[in-house]
Amino acid sequence: MVAIKRAKNLKFIQEWNRSIILNTIRHSGPISRMEIAKKQGLSPTTVTSAVHDLMEMGLVKESGVGKSSGGRKPILLQFQPDSLSVICIAVGHTSISMAEMNLEAGVKQKRTVPVGGRTGEELVDHLLQSVELFLRSDGYAGISITVPGIVDAENGIVRYNERLKLRDVPIKKLMEERTQLQTCLENDTNAIVLAEKYYGSYKDCENLLYIMIDDGIGAGIILRDSLYRGRNGGAGEFGHTSIDRSGIPCNCGNRGCLEHYAGWLGLYARILAYIHRGRITQMLELAGGDPMAITPDHFLIALNLGDELAEELLEEMAVALSVGISNILNILDPDAVILGGELAQGNERLLTKVNAQIAVENIHGAKDDILVLPASLKGDYALTGAAAVILQEIFRVPG
Ligand SMILES: [Zn+2]
Incomplete structure (x- = not known):
């Protein structure tokens, strides 16, 4: 019984008339039945019947009355997101x-x-x-x-x-x-x-690129308002685009993959190598003297403290990212590029450096007006x- 009820919820909403009417109420509510009919070119009977179903389901509620255009004041309908x-x-x-x-x-x-x-x-x-x-x-x-x-x-x-x-x-x-x-x-x-497109600050971007920098680097791509996944779901493997053909070998089979220079695992490997060679860094102090305990947070804190090694790594990271991003700009020419993920969220200095570097690299391109922007969604x-x-x-x- 529970199973049948559960499976029904989604199908119920997706019925064509209901879905058009529900979306109209979501985006334009509070709104009257008559206005919905006019807006969508539907008959008042169709609207009344679908609204009845939506109200029964609890998805829509009558809330107050609108202005009269001569006759009775129309009852307004409102979407109930908690239903x-x-x-x-x-x-x-x-x-x-x-x-x-x-x-x-x-x-x-x-x-x-x-x-x-x-x-x-x-x-x-x-x-x-x-x-x-x-x-x-x-x-x-x-x-x-x-x-x-x-x-x-x-x-x-x-x-x-x-x-x-x-x-x-x-x-x-x-x-x-x-x-x-x-x-x-x-x-x-x-x-x-x-x-970012539906609930963040990038609603108006038809073509949008999100670059996620954490352990590795990935990208989410929206083209013409739809996700672009590629043939096998493998699109957006931005971290495995090469920025140096004679660079560090990667276990994907390629060499010089971007994520070795700008993702946390690559960065961390370099931090360990520097420490091993006797380089002094506040990241080590922040991790209680244990190199194995260094986290991305320690790197970000050390940056704010002006740690020399962290600064150097940030510089390298920005250069590597800007090479990769410039390549994508030339292929996709998106409306915006967002930099997000653990190492980018709140890291304004990275954003500034990447933008400065891209401006240098793209100086003659048509993309010189694009800005790499911060993620707008915080928290969860x-x-x-x-x-x-x-x-x-x-x-x-x-x-
Ligand atoms: Zn790779």
């Missing part, structure tokens, strides 16, 4: 964040569980079990999961994640079998670029990303 919840899951390399969110990506409750070094099948079991324990009722419209690595979103399969040892794992199918809830799966950076942006994926699906008007 249903979505379950959003952001799988990371060290933790799994879960949240119950409303239909406007607002967090109702959340929980984080550690990955605890689990990989492969053990990690998948841990994920399924953690989500099952997190579910409280059956008033959910669905589940959205984001995972780093190569994701086949259409079939709901994680194709490849080296660190979590995931290869061809049908997460969508496994989660649906376990919870009876319709599930979407997406790459984490793709989800975040969607969130990975969860907002997961929410953006499923909410886009829920409110999509069927073609």
Whole structure:
């Protein structure tokens, strides 16, 4: 019984008339039935009947009256974002964040569980079990999961994640079998670029690029208002574009991959090498004298303290990133490039240096007016990303 009710929520909203009318109320509410009919070219009977269904579902409520244009004052309708919840899951390399969110990506409750070094099948079991324990009722419209690595979103399969040892794992199918809830799966950076567009400051950008700098480097690409995933879900592997053909060998088979120069794992390897050679840095002090305990936070704090090694690394990072970004600008000519992720969030100096460097490299190009901009979503942006994926699906008007 629960299973049937759960599966129904999503399908109900996606019926064509309801979905058009619900979206009109979401974007233009409070609004009267007559205005909706006029706006969408629908008959008043169609609108009345669909609104009746939406009200029964709790998605829409009558709230107040509008101005009269001669006759009776029209009753206004308003969207009720708390009427249903979505379950959003952001799988990371060290933790799994879960949240119950409303239909406007607002967090109702959340929980984080550690990955605890689990990989492969053990990690998948841990994920399924953690989500099952997190579910409280059956008033959910669905589940959205984001995972780093190569994701086949259409079939709901994680194709490849080296660190979590995931290869061809049908997460969508496994989660649906376990919870009876319709599930979407997406790459984490793709989800975040969607969130920046729908819930951040980049609503007007048709072509948008989000570069995520944490352990590695990935990119989420929106072209003409839609995610661009590539043929196998492998688009946006920006960290594995080479910026130096005679550079550091990478286990992807390439040489001089960008993430060795600007991602945390590459940066950290260089910090260790410098310390090994006797270089003094405040990063070591901040980590209590243990080089193995140095974190991205220590690097960012050391930068603010004016640490010489951190400064040098920031400079190298900015140069490497600007080479990579200039290449992408020449291919995609996007409306905006966003720099986000652990090493970029709040790191204004990196942004300034990257912009200055790009201006030098692109001086004769048509792209000299573009700015690399900061991420606008703060806090739980990975969860907002997961929410953006499923909410886009829920409110999509069927073609
Ligand atoms: Zn590589």
